Amino acid sequence: MEQNKENFKEKLAFGQQGEKLIAEKLIKKGFNVMPLYQFSDELAPQIISKKQNYISPDLICFKNGKSIFIEVKSKKKWVNFNGIIETGCNYKHYKHYKELAIKTNLDVYIFFNHVKGDFQGIYYVNVLTDGRYWDGVVNGSKIYNEEYFWNRKNLKQIKYN
Numbered sequence: 310m311e312q313n314k315e316n317f318k319e320k321l322a323f324g325q326q327g328e329k330l331i332a333e334k335l336i337k338k339g340f341n342v343m344p345l346y347q348f349s350d351e352l353a354p355q356i357i358s359k360k361q362n363y364i365s366p367d368l369i370c371f372k373n374g375k376s377i378f379i380e381v382k383s384k385k386k387w388v389n390f391n392g393i394i395e396t397g398c399n400y401k402h403y404k405h406y407k408e409l410a411i412k413t414n415l416d417v418y419i420f421f422n423h424v425k426g427d428f429q430g431i432y433y434v435n436v437l438t439d440g441r442y443w444d445g446v447v448n449g450s451k452i453y454n455e456e457y458f459w460n461r462k463n464l465k466q467i468k469y470n
Contacts, residue, residue: 327383327422328367331431334467335379340370356409364405366417378417380406380436385425388458390441394428396421397440397458406436421464432464 332342345354345365354365366380380398388395397403398419410417417436423429434440438459445453 327424328381330422331379331381331420332368334431335368335370338372340372343369343371345369358412361408363409363412364402366406366409366419376415378406378409378415379433380417380419381422382419383422383424385423387423387426387428387461390458394461395441395458396423396432396461396464397443397456400442400455400457403436403457410436428461431467432461433467434459434464438463 328344332344335342345367354367356363356365366378368379368381370377370379380402382396382398384396388397403419406417406419409415418433419436420431420433422431440457440459440463443453443456443458445451445455447453
């Protein structure tokens with residue numbers, strides 16, 4: 310699907326709704342939450358270091374003297390790969406989150422807010438948990454960006470209520 314200004318705005322609003330929902334759930338669980346937004350919705354937030362800038366996760370959360378990063382992905386469907394139900398994210402972003410976890414020695418989690426179909430709910434995984442790389446190739450042609458997926462059975466779930 311060609312990206313245009315209107316569907317970009319729709320996707321952005323959909324993602325921001327998911328971020329708000331996840332932040333509210335974490336606050337109810339006793340976390341203090343700081344959204345990591347830039348001044349413009351068109352720019353992904355960054356964490357700047359001496360050697361490299363990293364794509365920043367959406368939230369930093371604090372509880373009991375511990376800090377964690379959380380990236381939120383709102384999804385309308387799961388991936389069925391050879392009978393295994395999976396969800397995932399852009400591989401480039403995944404690599405940044407993984408490197409950030411290693412460099413900072415802080416936990417980085419990806420929260421998946423699945424809003425439609427079977428297995429609706431909020432699921433999460435530590436970015437250091439092994440998953441499956443996909444190169445974006447279908448029938449010999451590269452038609453998607455590279456992605457990184459996790460089996461639904463390896464995710465933890467938070468109930469909506």
